[in-house]
Amino acid sequence: MSETLTVSNNGVAPGASATLELSLQGALNLALDELLAEDPKALVLGEDVGTLGGVFRVTSGLAAKHGAERVFDTPLAESGILGMSIGLAMAGFHPVPEVQFDGFAYPAVNQIVCQLARMNYRSRGAVPMPVTLRVPSFGGIRAPEHHGESLEALFAHVPGLKVVSPADPQQGYSLLKAAVRMPDPVIFMEPKSRYWQKGLVVTEAAANLGTADDGGDAPSSAEITGAGLTDAGLTGARIARPGRHLTLVAWGAMVARCLQVAELAAEDGIDVEVLDLRWLKPIDADALATSVGKTRRAVVVHEAPRTSGLGAEVAQIITERCFGTLKAPVERVTGFDVPYPSGDLEDEYIPNIDRILFGIQRVLEYKRG
Amino acid sequence: MSETLTVSNNGVAPGASATLELSLQGALNLALDELLAEDPKALVLGEDVGTLGGVFRVTSGLAAKHGAERVFDTPLAESGILGMSIGLAMAGFHPVPEVQFDGFAYPAVNQIVCQLARMNYRSRGAVPMPVTLRVPSFGGIRAPEHHGESLEALFAHVPGLKVVSPADPQQGYSLLKAAVRMPDPVIFMEPKSRYWQKGLVVTEAAANLGTADDGGDAPSSAEITGAGLTDAGLTGARIARPGRHLTLVAWGAMVARCLQVAELAAEDGIDVEVLDLRWLKPIDADALATSVGKTRRAVVVHEAPRTSGLGAEVAQIITERCFGTLKAPVERVTGFDVPYPSGDLEDEYIPNIDRILFGIQRVLEYKRG
Amino acid sequence: MQTLGTRPTTAGRAGLAGAPREPLPELPAVEAATGAELAELYRLMTAVRQLDVAAISWQRQGILPAYAPELGQEAAQVGSALALDPARDFAFPTYRELGVARAFGVDMVEYMSTHKATWHGGLWDAAATHLAPIQAVVAGSVLHAVGWAHGQTLEARSAANGPANSAAGSADGLPVAITYLGDGASSQGDVHEAMNFAAVFKAPVVFFVQNNGWAISVPTEKQVAGGSVAARGAGYGIPAVQVDGNDAAAVLEATRRAVAHARAGHGPAIVEAMTYRRGPHATSDDPGRYRSLDEEREDAGADPIARLRERILAEGVATEAALAEADAAAAAEAEALRLGVIALGPRPGAEMFDLVFQEPTDELKRQKAAWREESEHE
Amino acid sequence: MQTLGTRPTTAGRAGLAGAPREPLPELPAVEAATGAELAELYRLMTAVRQLDVAAISWQRQGILPAYAPELGQEAAQVGSALALDPARDFAFPTYRELGVARAFGVDMVEYMSTHKATWHGGLWDAAATHLAPIQAVVAGSVLHAVGWAHGQTLEARSAANGPANSAAGSADGLPVAITYLGDGASSQGDVHEAMNFAAVFKAPVVFFVQNNGWAISVPTEKQVAGGSVAARGAGYGIPAVQVDGNDAAAVLEATRRAVAHARAGHGPAIVEAMTYRRGPHATSDDPGRYRSLDEEREDAGADPIARLRERILAEGVATEAALAEADAAAAAEAEALRLGVIALGPRPGAEMFDLVFQEPTDELKRQKAAWREESEHE
Ligand SMILES: Cc1ncc(C[n+]2csc(CCOP(=O)(O)OP(=O)(O)O)c2C)c(N)n1
Ligand SMILES: Cc1ncc(C[n+]2csc(CCOP(=O)(O)OP(=O)(O)O)c2C)c(N)n1
Ligand SMILES: [Mg+2]
């Protein structure tokens, strides 16, 4: 019963039993739409998320459909948005707040670190925090200052948070649904430079039809797993491209870039595996060990500054697990230890194809000194 | 002309040309006293730093001596304290703000990350930020919630900040003077559990007397270097204890614990080198490479939670530099990925001697799988 | 505020200034405290006093590692808490609200556990008691109270639209949140955000400020520009009342008016109780460094318990004997609490790992296993 | 605010409430704008209008990647900036203060560089021009202005105590900081902290609020509880004035009064200019999603430039021909700016590394070397 539709903007019915072609922005919108429909306690709040539908239109149409009380604009204050979400969670709601851009999560750090992440612990489990904070994240869109930040290392270091970042529309749809249904706080980092990139999305309704064995051309169970729709698929990392010679580890917008790099490397006979980490906390250490155990070489790529970035953690996990078989130290290709620059310089800052290829080369050519 | 005095609390004259026995708290007090005396643009501000002299008495007596305009209490608002310090720096002052406890730096993160760390860059060097933020840090004193946090991984990840932590009174005195004299923002993390520990402090006046070759029993230049009084000594790491078999890397309060561990290990014939990292940004990668290049084994110890902690960065730097000679993956002995617990459980949380010894053992017994 | 210029051009739009500002709503009048209520106030206040004074001595004896006394704030705490219905309302304390906890019926051993360094938030069940865990960040919970309160509005609206069997939003009005904060805490940006959000959303929340003259060593006059937190309400269109915080009946009445306003769906209200922190900030504090005993005596005024006692006797509400009985009950309660606190053992270290999440991660399970192996002392 | 109870017990202490609150200080009267000043306002406003309108078209033509128009806010920006002395005062803009920058004499190519994505803060020298870099965090600079202003107080006091040759704190009064913020920004906690700090320290700072009716899509009435940011001043004891922000002369006068108050050492003041954001929030915005063209027309009122023009002609301050000349000069300036913006090339990537610190670290030098090797495209 499923079919491939091309949907250029919002307006997909929730529960659509179809494989849809959606942008990441549209996939997230559909996920929120379905979540609001299935869970009467779900709320969406933030700056401009109501009438406007968000500056990236991720919440477009939701207020009109689910009511201005469930999808609402707040005053312009991020600590307020988080603090209010915490209180709403204490009252039994499942808030999905948004901060408009990564850099504006900083004013809310006190509420995120000291409150959202600790309330369950502090209250000994009596006051859970089923809150998913959506953060349009990372750079690449020539935006003003503070609109291109990568906060994953900060969030991943905070006990009590779970952190996830989708790389494509299917991941966006599936991971957002998984996150919002969790009983714990999740930071959901949306790669804003990928909002308008399209991809096929198997909806849950379509997947259920598929497993219901209705005889139609439903996606196979392998397709569904590949799409990350099974529970197991949703809690760990994902092989975005299998390969034998070297593992590229990435998340968010860097996954697509690494897939490009892998194609280029293939032309030189280098078979690169691309591991989409997805969950940045907890990190799927087993997936890292399995992949690098096989390839024996790894490069981790991220946009955030190098020092104390999440790349260090990923590299160290790999080293801990694979030290005996690693052929070279894990290489990091990252942003520099400089403030995220203005548009003219952002291509100099974000790991580009050349720099990733150089990183791969260094690993491949490594000789014990 | 220098002599060893025992000073149990504040009241040492600035410019004292003596080797003094001081607590870390007293050494910091003396450094601030001397800085206020030498630099008319220096200011001290924060909650309770004036009349009370700070909850740890680090600023005790300074308001009375240098004036209530130069050492002053602010209203209870950390973002305000940082934001005001930034403005004072724009007006040509050299503010030394305090946040009362580590956990109360979170409300100031927006000002620290987006403003303090970026003003020099944003203004293309026209508006430097000679601000040293003092943060009583780390755990170990059975304090209330949010009074035992380790924020170094967060700070070290922020482009535009320099981060330092002293391990003993001499380091406190010398590093604080170095930090405040720098033209860039420095986060100065004081290990609060060590405030009352005493040690010998060679003051700058005493050191100058020594180099002035006045024929008195001034400290030798080696002593001075060991005390970290030379420029070179102040910008990098420090070997707190030389050893041959393994390098323990630590900072803040963990340095003293690692020195204890080294003594115990020595009883078993294991000769441990203890490297006091001191500067947490920039990290002295050369010192790490030199030490581990020699010992070929390393354990990094910190109080902060493990995931995405600074230990990952330190371990990865070591691995990058010493991969060819390392005998085992760098081991991390850290706090757990849990909120810093209440006093009854803090000894379970902070790396204790046993856990560090286990870490050493794992490295020594490591066999390639 | 003055107005200059011919006429603000955007006056045409509702709510934009230039249009005369709406007058502040009046807080509804409530009945004065009854004799029985005065007696109840006394019973609670004398209990709180004795527990508090005892806790200081326990700290000296090493039974508690530290304690933050509320000496002198009994009227403010008990008076405000009695204005609430713990069955439906929700209170958000700081680290100094022993009196509120006692009035809400929280188990006192579970409460004291936070000062015994057993568990940061305290051991009581916040969801069951409607008293949020201890909050060590000043002003940390003001926004939570606004969010919780707005949740009540949402529940009431959906009940009004939905099936009739829902209790919320009934004729009894809305459940109300009360958030406690100090004069020092009022300087935090979150307080502004909370008041603005509360007013924008008309959330049923009461901001209860205990202005006790001090934030550790900093006196209110160097902290609160303009001299009053309640005075800030007008800027948000929030009605506010300043009350003698050492007059328990006045506090009860003021808080009741604020709660009635919120319960009726008219939005937030502020109560500022002017009181005095008679003790040190905490047992580690040394007030002699920033105020003299003479100043303390002069600024503190009459003891709130003595004042209530005087009034009760003057009005014949209760006899000396009845009050003495309450004092004796309080002393017995303190002794029972002492034994309970001494008996309170540390929590098992495994809870560090088990209580982080509702759904613990594999990584935490690994860390817990490693901890068991390397450090567990059982 | 009401007062309840017998008498706040801490009334004995100076500054504590219960004592009657001091009346708000009056802002001093100033001379009305002269004819020459009206003409100067016009010259600047027409220049700003033409640059602004041109910038929108440059964005459409691909010369600028994005732009945040200030259409309709010329009177508020130019009027306020002219009340300051750029030689000694210091202005802290947001991302929308083209008019302030132009009035402060900042090079317009260097200003536009921020919108050309050349450098976030803009290329001008903030220390030399006394205009802080572009601030993209809303309310990000309010506290900096307070700190800078308090620095002037400290300088003046130390000059008064020190050698007589220091200029600060002279008979001319204090240098003054002005910080620009929007109705949306007023919701941030930092604004509260800044106002409270400013009042506590009596800092010579003017909070200039452009209440333009919108924060992107959110109208002021859903943003600013109570309806006015200026009305919040009273809560801090800060005098405040609300002014027709589309009346340039009224803005100039109101800001001058606020500046005179601060300059005289009486502390902070607030000016709230009621104006209207006639354009989109930024070139990427689509106002049709949240307001109709009819609403725009009605709420915006008369064009501030047309209003000033009318007045100038009615009062005979300048001739039609003189105004037309100003318009023509503005058009020429816009064309010159266009060429300058087109000619503006990207900054060398090395600046990413060189401008982080005054004293670059070895690690940054290493990263710069690696970047040169792997990515430099020269
Ligand atoms: C955000 C934050 N900053 C600093 C502190 C440290 N601190 C604890 S209590 C206190 C003073 C609080 O004063 P006030 O709000 O008046 O409450 P009171 O202690 O008088 O009850 C301070 C500075 C804190 N707990 N939280
Ligand atoms: C702290 C922060 N949060 C969110 C944003 C995103 N943002 C940019 S402008 C804006 C609206 C600002 O409204 P207002 O303060 O009224 O100024 P205006 O745009 O009307 O000039 C928002 C939400 C931001 N820049 N900073
Ligand atoms: Mg107080």
Ligand SMILES: [Mg+2]
């Ligand atoms: Mg606005």
